[in-house]
Amino acid sequence: MTSPTASATAAIHYRVAVSDLHAHRFEVTLTVPAPEASQTLSLPVWIPGSYLVREFSRHVGVVTARQGQREVPVRQVSKNTWAFDCAGRGALVVSYPVYAFDTSVRAAFLNAQRGFFNPTSLCLRVHGKESLPHRIEIAGLPKGWDIGTAMRAVEGASQQFESADYDELADHPFELGPFWRGEFVAEGVPHEFIVSGALPILDGERLLRDAQRICEAQIAFWHCHKSRPPMDRYVFLLNCVDDGYGGLEHRASTALIASRRDLPRLGQNEVSDGYVKLLGLISHEYFHTWNVKRLRPDVFERYDYEQENYTELLWFFEGFTSYYDDLFLVRSGLIDEARYLKLIAQTFTQVLGAPGRKHQSVARSSFEAWTKYYRQDENTPNAVVSYYAKGAMVALALDLTLRGAEKTASLDELMRGLWKESGGGPVSEAQILRKLTDLGGELAAQSLSTWVHGTDDLPLPQLLERMGVRWGHDKPTLAQRLGLRVSESDGAITVKQVLLDSAALAAGLSAGDELIACNGWRVRKLEDLPLMLDQQDPQHLTLLVARDQRMLTLTLALPTQEGAARPVCLGLLDKAPARAQSLRRAWLGG
Structure with a gap:
């Protein structure tokens, strides 16, 4: 049996220090116990679950290295890859700062209120050593800050966490700060909910109860109460912001972002649309614990962090x-x-x-x-x-x-x-x-x-x-009738998207246009256009449009409601047959 000391010696070790809150900078020190003579390190260009090359290495500062007292020359060989010529058997110690000011769930963030990071944004991959144990040590935390992660804590080592290999390391985000923490157990599995940036009126107990019901239902769905879920512990990391929404799944946790207005509030029992949206996000990312993190595309059996x-x-x-x-x-x-x-x-x-x-x-x-x-x-x-x-x-x-x-x-x-x-x-x-x-x-x-x-x-x-x-249809909005998507701010209407085969496209409208007037009247809301109809020609609108500092006059033919893409409306059939009702109960009741 390997002793803890021997395991620590063999492990790839990252010391992630909170370096400068106001400059949004982490300082990372990577120790490779037994490097190759020519050792290559690289930072992933993407994070699994978010399918875009994000070039995390653009936030990495100057990379330096040493072996004992010897300074090791660093040679950058590509946008995200560095090479080191090592000598003897001494450990390679690599240091570099990382700028962290991405508020999304995909990268890294640090300011005076909180810290967050995915290891794919901070932790260089040691080529040829990916299968070794990997440790993360958190250092320099401000007073009152705590650490939230699903990664296994190292027994007897303060603020240190260990994964079996690099893939497991990459799949464990960290939340840092003075956050709210709550716990519940679902089907025998401990769950933790960490909330950062919530309003003081957060009803945390309600959030825990509702999340527990979702988790219990999903565990029962996958395992029918017969087998144990694939994780020993699960952690929700929720960052509350003024306006935001999203999540990223991991094997034993998820990073979430939501508007703090959407969280449940003390003394309120109604289920708002915003709270339903948040519960749907929790449900979505938790379902990924099985569907994509384990049951996954065959081409994802091993991730290639270097490319799509x-x-x-x-x-x-x-x-x-x-x-x-x-x-x-x-x-x-x-x-x-x-x-x-x-x-x-x-x-x-x-x-x-x-x-x-x-x-x-x-x-x-x-x-x-x-x-x-x-x-x-x-x-x-x-x-x-x-x-x-x-x-x-x-x-x-x-x-x-x-x-x-x-x-x-x-x-x-x-x-x-x-x-x-x-x-x-x-x-x-x-x-x-x-x-x-x-x-x-x-x-x-x-x-x-x-x-x-x-x-x-x-x-x-x-x-x-x-x-x-x-299955039915509601009345379309004017934007849907016209085939337009716009933004409205401070009385200005800006065209964002024009749909194919639409009245807006036929009129010559383009993304970026600002709608100024209709039939000689100043217009500040799209839905006000019908108020300005010319009774002599109610099917046509004369629009004054600003495009690249030029004023254009366009004629828009107003389509009928029947010809527009209309919102779908669903409802229960009156006097549905007994078989239909039975099928619906089985479908919605699981």
Whole structure:
């Protein structure tokens, strides 16, 4: 048995010091106990779960190195890679500062109120030594600050944490600061909730209760109370900001960001839309503990931190997770059926209102995530479909197809079956289709393949009707009628996006245009345009537009409501057949 001292000696060791709060700087000291004669170090260019090359190395300062008293020359060989010529058997000690001022969940942040980092932003990878144990020591914490992480604490070593290898190290974010901390147990697994930046009126006990219900429902879903979850402990790291939303999954934790206004407040029992959104985020990232962190694309069996890692399966790992996130809110009793139908109607509206769904499949969207979905611009709605949103629609269509068949099955069975067959490991599209064939027959597998590789709309109105759910449409907004997406600020209306085959495009409007006047009247809100109609010609609007300091006059033909993309509205069918009601109860009740 290896002694703690021997383990510490063999481990790759990082000392992460809080160096300068106001300059937002960490100081990292990396010790490689037994370096190669020619040792290479590199910093990842991306973080798993966020499919964009982010160039974290741009925040690394001057790198220096030594072996004992000997200064080791440092040679940078690429944007994120350094080489060191080592001598003898002495440990290589590398030092470098890292600028940390990214408030997202993907990188690193430090100021006088809090610190946060993902090791992929701070910890150079020691080539050839990735399989060794890796330790992180936190130093220089201000008085009153604490450490939050799911990484295993080193017994008998203050503020030190250890992982089995570099991949495990990379998968454990750290929260630093004077945060709020709460705990609960779900199906025998200790869970910790760390909240930074919350208002004093945070109802932490309610947050814990609601999160516990989600976690218990998901553990029961995957393991049916028969086997232990894959993590011994789980940590939620929530950063509260004035305006923000997002999350990033990890194997035993998640980093979350949300508006502090969306958190539950003492003395308030209602479930606001903002709180439902936060609960959906918690549910989404927790579901990833199984679906993407363990059950994952076969090409992700080992991550390549140096470049893009391509897969066509994000519709399954992100889209199907997006389907289950809100579904678990209704299954765990946090929202009712009507609230859930409203949420999925919003997803349908998002997808059906974007022309890009006719030009890109969700499989292609997955593959091109690195260059398209994660690099959105004014043309994104016309060229890209969200593998999150349409992937969730595909999951719903597949689930309802399986549930409505003569040989009743469900998407739940498919997910659990894949988990069991893969041993909670990598899977391919072929494996997914084979398992689906076993459950629902070849037709179900063919339908799924067509949906994910094609661009046709899904047969959801008919499938929902089998569950006793009515598909309808609400009145479109003026922006939807015109095919416009705008921002309104201080009385200025700026065009952000113009959709293909729209009245706005036919009129010649372009992203970046500012709408100044309509039919000779100053306009400050888009919805005010109909108030300025000319009764002699009510179907046309004369717009005064500012573009690149020039004033242009454009004529816009006002389309009818029937010809516009209209918001989807879902409701329960009156007097639905008994079979439909039974199927719906099984679907929403799990």
